[in-house]
Amino acid sequence: MSINRVALYHLETLLWIDRLGTFSAAAERLNTTQPAVSARMRELEQRLGTPLFHRDGRTMALTAAGRKLVRDCDPLLRDMQLALLGSGGFAEASGVVRIGAGEIAAASCLPAFVARLKADMPNVALEIEIDLTANLIQQLLTGRTDIAFAAGPIAHPALKTSPIGEVELVWLANPAVAAAFAGGEAMPPVWSLASHSPIHGRMREAIAASRIAQKSLNLCNNARMMIDIARAGGGIGIFPRPMVRGEIAAGALVEIAAMPALAPVAFHVAMRVADTEPVLTQIFERAAKLDLAEVAV
Template sequence: MSINRVSLYHLETLLWIDRLGTFSAAAERLNTTQPTVSARMRELEQRLGTALFRREGRAMSLTAAGRKLVRDCDPLLRDMQYALLGSGGYGEASGVVRIGAGEIAAASCLPAFVAELKADMPNVGLEIEIDLTANLIQQLLTGRTDMAFAAGPIAHPALKTSPIGEVELVWLASPAVASAFAGGEAMLPVWSLASHSPIHGRMREAIAASRIAQKSLNLCNNARTMIDIAKAGGGIGIFPQPMVRGEVASGALAPIDGMPALAPVEFHVAMRVADTEPVLTQIFERAAKLNLADVSG
């Protein structure tokens, strides 16, 4: 056994393979290639003199020795990271954190949160991706992102979550369309986010309780595009209040009176339970203190 030739990057790579489940996911998380990850694991096995993986068809799984090494090294590496951060503080932290967010979060709490985070952790690179909730959760589970701001509730045993408040939904249209609807027109186009969005469910329930014709519903996977369609007179929509404050204030969009009440959309921040990196944990704890009511009123 040549333990003196085992490097931290060997162990870090092993831990990310265990956390994310595949060599390719670990390679993406570590910003390297799958052949590099495979080479590191071959080196680690050679230097320890034991097999850490077994091949099962096209998949790889940890051996008993591999599982023991992960269990023993995970807390050691975490303690080392905390010790290094303790000497330099989070202002000296580095690395890349990938954050997924829905459009609503991106239009409300995310900008100020990111600005404060960069001020306190200037050397931590951030990669932000905007997507729908279903995609955000899948990307989080597969390790493509490290944290997500998503519409909830979110329930998965591999994720830990914290509620960060609710966003109100409002019925809006251009002034001309709102006037036509008030005059009795029921065949106006209605716009909703795609079927895997929580707003779509609210829309279906609201249409069923209103005089809007069911066949009027149209779908779009981008809330900003829906807002622009409504501003152009293209129909009625249910919109997140933080995203349309400016349009309502300017008169480009007008509320529609007498429509069914809409339940607000609950939001959570989420990360993987298996992730124990101090920097990521610190960012999650900061995000968990957010309150959408403070930024969306």
């Protein structure tokens, strides 16, 4: 056993393979290639003198020795990272953190949160991706994202979550369309986010309780586009209040009276249970303290 030739990057790579499940996902997380990850693991096996993986169908699975090494090294690397942060705190932290968020979070809590984060962790590079909740959760599970701000309930054994409040939904149209709708004129088009969005479910429930014809429903996967369509007189829709404050204040959009009440959309921040890096844990803990009710005032 050539333990003196085992480097930290060997062990870090092994831990990311265990956390994310595949060599390719670990390679993406470590900003390298799958052949490089495979080479590191061959080197580690040679230097430890024991196999760490065996082929399980079309995938590679950890051997008993590999699982023991992961279990023993995970807390050691975490303690080392904490020790290295000890002198300068998180202001000296570095690396890349990938944050995923839906449009509503991006328009409410995310800008101020990111600004504070960059002020406290200037050397941590942030990569932010805006997407639908279903995609955000999949990206989180596969390691393409580290932290996610997502709508609706999140229940998965590989993820830990914390609620960060609710966002109010409102019926809106431009003044002319709202007046025509109130006067009982021809039914205007109705717009909703796509079927895998929590707002779509709210829209379906509201349509069932209203005089709106189901055939009037149109779908769009971009809330900002829907807002622009409504402003242009293209129909009515349900919108998250944080995204339309400016339009309401300017009178470009108005609330539609006598429409069914809408349940708010709950939001959570999520990360993988297996991630124990101090920087990720610190960011998650900060995000868990957010309150969308305070942001929305």
